[in-house]
Each structure stands twice: as C-alpha cells, then as structure tokens.
Amino acid sequence: GENVEQHPSTLSVQEGDSAVIKCTYSDSASNYFPWYKQELGKRPQLIIDIRSNVGEKKDQRIAVTLNKTAKHFSLHITETQPEDSAVYFCAARDFGNEKLTFGTGTRLTIIP
Amino acid sequence: DTGVSQNPRHKITKRGQNVTFRCDPISEHNRLYWYRQTLGQGPEFLTYFQNEAQLEKSRLLSDRFSAERPKGSFSTLEIQRTEQGDSAMYLCASSPTSGSPLHFGNGTRLTVT
Numbered sequence: 001g002e003n004v005e006q007h008p009s010t011l012s013v014q015e016g017d018s019a020v021i022k023c024t025y026s027d028s029a030s031n032y033f034p035w036y037k038q039e040l041g042k043r044p045q046l047i048i049d050i051r052s053n054v055g056e057k058k059d060q061r062i063a064v065t066l067n068k069t070a071k072h073f074s075l076h077i078t079e080t081q082p083e084d085s086a087v088y089f090c091a092a093r094d095f096g097n098e099k100l101t102f103g104t105g106t107r108l109t110i111i112p
Numbered sequence: 113d114t115g116v117s118q119n120p121r122h123k124i125t126k127r128g129q130n131v132t133f134r135c136d137p138i139s140e141h142n143r144l145y146w147y148r149q150t151l152g153q154g155p156e157f158l159t160y161f162q163n164e165a166q167l168e169k170s171r172l173l174s175d176r177f178s179a180e181r182p183k184g185s186f187s188t189l190e191i192q193r194t195e196q197g198d199s200a201m202y203l204c205a206s207s208p209t210s211g212s213p214l215h216f217g218n219g220t221r222l223t224v225t
Contacts, residue, residue, distance in 0.1 A: 004154075006154075042218065043203070044155065044216045046213045049213060091154070096210075098145070099157045099160065100157065104153055105152070
C-alpha cells in the first residue's frame, strides 16, 4: 500500500518569511495530492491540492509543487502570518482508490 | 450547506462498554469516509461508503468495529467492548464524487478509561 513520509515534524518561521514542507510517497500510481491544515481541536481543512498532470499550483500565498519522477511534493507558504500557525498534513491517493493516505503532519509555528 | 456534522463531540467510556458515533455528511455527497486520528499522527483510513454500500474496510477495523449507512445518508460507527487503545479522534468525511476532495467533520474524541 501507499506510504507517505512528511518532513519536518516541526517548523518555526519568522513572520513574513517563507515555509516549506516536504512529502514523499511510495506508490507511483498515486495521482492526487491534497494538503490539509488542522488547527487545535478543529477539523482538517483542505487548503490546496494537485493532480499528477500538473507540476505546480498556486493559490495566493500558498503553492504546491509535484515531482512525479522523484515521487515527492511540497507545500510552500510565502509571507507567513500568525494565523498560518497550525498542523499541516499532506496526503496521497491513486486513481480509482478512495483511500487517502496521510503523512504524520508538520506543526508550523509563526513567530511574530 | 452546514458541513459534515458529527455527534457526540466527546465521549468518555469505561473499558468494555460499547459506543456509537454518528456522522451526517454534506447533503448530496454520496461518498462517506471514517478515519481515526491519534495524537501526533495523521488521519488513518478506516472505511468508506458509496451511498449505502460499504466498499472498503481497513485492516485497522477489527471485528469490534462496525459501520453502517442504512439509507445512504447519515452513518454510524460502533465500537464494541472498547479498549484503551481505541482512544482517539474519529473523523468522518464526505465527498460528492470519486476523486473529489474530502470534507471533514470536527470529529468525535473518544476516551476509554
């Protein structure tokens, strides 16, 4: 089955700087890669996703890049703000399989 | 659209007791998922429904766990003879079609004492 590894487990960034979180996956058939943000005691919320036919996707301060050959994808947050502090999870799923496999999460702290 | 609703939010039970959780998906979402999340970990897949049919179950779902979605709308997850290792956040999610993003509920936090 799919295995998703996520790094780093914790990340502290000065407000205004950029943050990068990286994930690798094992199943070359995976073709859908979402990122979720989870604040303390709240539900995971989708912030951005990318499919394997695209190498990069941007939404305002958030971007995701995908390298299918290397089987890794990354989340980039620019101009970080205190409200970006949360736990971020990457995930992977292959076409025709409804099961999302999640990484272990990255706790991002934005230092004012 | 009020989002995915889960009840109760918290459940404390003694070891050996049975518990049941409920999930109401976003209306018209025919796919419903149950995940379990323990502290410091990502959500782990438990099971998935398309309408009323349970199409996939994880090996994590032991014989003590059973899930139903009798009318293709709300779903229940029952854990029989609870164990301390069952303590976790149980998350429900729904999606409208295959390949669509999952929308999660706020979860039910289970504590087994």
